[in-house]
Each structure stands twice: as C-alpha cells, then as structure tokens.
Amino acid sequence: MNVLFAHDHKFSVDENGKVYSYLMDHNMWDRYLPFFDSITIVARRINISAKNPKQMKGMKSAQADRVNFSLLGETINNDGSINKKPDQFQKYKSIKNLVSKSDCVIARLPSIIGYMACREAIKQHKKYAVEVVACAWDSNWYHGGKINKVMALPSLFAMKHYVKRADYAIYVTDHFLQHRYPCNGKTGIASNVSIDAVEHEVIDKRIDHITSLKYNDKIIFGIVGPLHVNFKGHKTAIIALSKAKNNIPPFELRCIGAGDPKRWQQLANNVGIGENIYFDGLLKSGKPVADWMDNIDILLIPSLQEGLPRALIEAMSRGIPCLGAITGGIPQLLNNKYLHKKNDYNKLCKDIINLVNDKNEMIKCANDNYTNAQRYIKPILDKNRSDFWKQFSDNIKS
Numbered sequence: 001m002n003v004l005f006a007h008d009h010k011f012s013v014d015e016n017g018k019v020y021s022y023l024m025d026h027n028m029w030d031r032y033l034p035f036f037d038s039i040t041i042v043a044r045r046i047n048i049s050a051k052n053p054k055q056m057k058g059m060k061s062a063q064a065d066r067v068n069f070s071l072l073g074e075t076i077n078n079d080g081s082i083n084k085k086p087d088q089f090q091k092y093k094s095i096k097n098l099v100s101k102s103d104c105v106i107a108r109l110p111s112i113i114g115y116m117a118c119r120e121a122i123k124q125h126k127k128y129a130v131e132v133v134a135c136a137w138d139s140n141w142y143h144g145g146k147i148n149k150v151m152a153l154p155s156l157f158a159m160k161h162y163v164k165r166a167d168y169a170i171y172v173t174d175h176f177l178q179h180r181y182p183c184n185g186k187t188g189i190a191s192n193v194s195i196d197a198v199e200h201e202v203i204d205k206r207i208d209h210i211t212s213l214k215y216n217d218k219i220i221f222g223i224v225g226p227l228h229v230n231f232k233g234h235k236t237a238i239i240a241l242s243k244a245k246n247n248i249p250p251f252e253l254r255c256i257g258a259g260d261p262k263r264w265q266q267l268a269n270n271v272g273i274g275e276n277i278y279f280d281g282l283l284k285s286g287k288p289v290a291d292w293m294d295n296i297d298i299l300l301i302p303s304l305q306e307g308l309p310r311a312l313i314e315a316m317s318r319g320i321p322c323l324g325a326i327t328g329g330i331p332q333l334l335n336n337k338y339l340h341k342k343n344d345y346n347k348l349c350k351d352i353i354n355l356v357n358d359k360n361e362m363i364k365c366a367n368d369n370y371t372n373a374q375r376y377i378k379p380i381l382d383k384n385r386s387d388f389w390k391q392f393s394d395n396i397k398s
Helices: 026-031 088-100 112-123 136-141 146-165 176-180 201-212 234-247 262-270 287-294 310-317 345-356 359-376 378-397
Strands: 002-013 019-021 038-047 067-072 104-109 128-132 168-171 186-189 219-224 251-256 277-279 298-301 322-325
Touching: 002 067, 002 088, 002 112, 026 378, 038 088, 038 112, 067 088, 088 112, 104 112, 104 146, 112 128, 112 146, 128 146, 136 146, 168 378, 186 378, 201 359, 219 234, 234 251, 234 262, 234 345, 251 287, 262 277, 287 310, 298 310, 298 345, 310 322, 310 359, 322 345, 345 359, 359 378
Parallel strands: 002 038, 002 104, 038 067, 104 128, 128 168, 168 186, 219 251, 219 298, 251 277, 298 322
Antiparallel strands: 002 019
C-alpha cells in the first residue's frame, strides 16, 4: 500500500540526486513507514551543490528505504541562476498522476500542494488524512508580504474546506486549530514537536541559578526564529525591552536563527538598546541549542503566527521561564499571566518587569514549565501518533 505525502516543504537536491532537508530528515518517515509499504513525497525542490559548504550547512539526508521523492520545480541552480518554476497547471497535472498511483493521501496543511492533493483525492474517491500543523490565515497574514496578505483569506477557506472533508485529521494543538479548522472525520492529537527526556538535574540547576541571582546581576533574554520574517515577534520583543530597561537589571537579548540581523540591530539602535542585542546565528539542533538555552534566563516568544512552537517546548524542558503571545498553541503551554496579545509590547513590558523582579515567580514558572514539557516526551507522542496512523491504515486496507 502506497501513501502520497503532500506538503510545500522545500527539499534540497544535490548534483548527485541526493535529497536533503533542514527539518524533514530521514527520521521523519519513521512515523508512517510501519503502516504503509511505501511513501511518495510530493513537495518543492531547490537545487544545491554538495561541494558548497554554505549550502550544505545544517542539512540532513531526507532519504530512506521505501521513500520516493517527486519534487516540483527547480528554483535555484548550482551556478546561482534561477530556473522557471512549473505553472499551476503543470503542478496540478503532476499531483493528479501521483494521487492516481497512490492508495491514499496524507496532506500536511496549510500548503498549496496539500490543498491540490486533497482536491484530487476527493475527485478520485480516495481517502485522505490531514496533518493540521498551523493556521492558514496567520501563516499568510503575518508573513510580511502584500501577496501573502491577499492570499490569507482564500487559504483560510481552502484549509477549512479540506480539513472538514478529510477522513482523518491529526492536530498539533489541543484546542486552537480544532476550533478554527473542524473535521467531520475521525480526529487525533499529537504535537509535531517531540523532545527527549531531560534529567531532573536540569531543573535543579535552573532553580539554583535563579535563587543565586543578585540585584543588578545581568539577565539574559532569548528569542528564537529566522531573522528574515516578521512573524517571530522580534519587533515586539525589542520595543518591550526598550520600555522595560529602566525598571530591570542590566540585560542582553540573545537571538538565534538564520538571516540578516541588520534591520533588527537598526531597530534596537533606534530605541536605545543597540548595545544589548546579540545575534548568535543558526545553531544545530540538539546539544548546541540546549547549551544556548541553558545560558538564557527568560525566553520571549511574542510570535504573530505559530502552530505549536518547538523552541518553546524545548525551553520549557530546560526549566526556562517563558513569556509568550496569545498565538496558535502557545496558550496551551503557558499560564495566562505570562501571555500578551499579538504586537502588545506594553503588556510584554509589564510581564518582563514583574517576572524579572520576583524570584519566587521565576522559580514557580520554571517548575511549571518543566512539568508541562513532560507531555511532549517522544515516547508519549510516538504512541499517540502511531495509534492514529494505524487506524487510518487499517481503514484503507479494509
């Protein structure tokens, strides 16, 4: 039994035909392979060169046994020239053929390729499941470009339509996405973020560190996310800290994520905290990120668009006090007192001042976060996800 997996993810292909990804490496397919004979991936393609260390940085192999790739478009050549993308008709024709050769479809939404695959599955009377990992409206509206804002409403309606008609839907949130994108079929919950178990020694060290903080000890804030987008909330964080600076100890704002930091440095300069902000670049997942987080006192996640943010769950597992926006799945992770509305830098400023100046509250927040993060330990989520995909597979076979 072959399943077609459809998403807009960009896979990188080198001159030898090997497929790589930052996020969807070969381990990704382990959640589906026990229940299907083979998987065909339809997604987007970018050409890279294995000889270019800059292009290969952070890449992991996406290839695995019984996994085939049918990637659309060639946007960047090895020499840096741009290739013409296939038009929508060519894309749809390719997806139509792939659906016809598959027994069922899994579409990760929101994604244009995912919508196309769902539409064709309905036309061909084939069952499909959707992975609801983010909000279509938020993903477009807060992306930053005018075209994205124009696409926000059509994408919202498309996602509502295809999730509602899906035979199965699995959500990464407990409530938010279910409410906005209900499904008439069978549903399940399993975060697309999972973490390894973290020893209790980590939270003990965190509590000791908070307890040992003295008046005027430097406080290290952190924010995680690519620098070329607007929706990770860098602007809100920078303005909030500039307003709070006279009411908190000396501080730094450490940023990790790919992209040019120039505009955020300029904003920090303009609001008077240019000397307080540092950009640590893109770090490899695993120990490098964990080490970075262990040096952070408070994580800020003032995002305008999220599903269920990996960085927040990882920070919570390290016992880090966190302040976040009322966005996507963030409210299911943090107490209401630590939340602010999107773009509300005044509320975030107050939350920063209150938390920094109250050790007992920082300790409580750290303990609560560590405890709540245990819900996202890999074995627990793997079982929830496996039960869901087994049910979908058994339904197709029957």
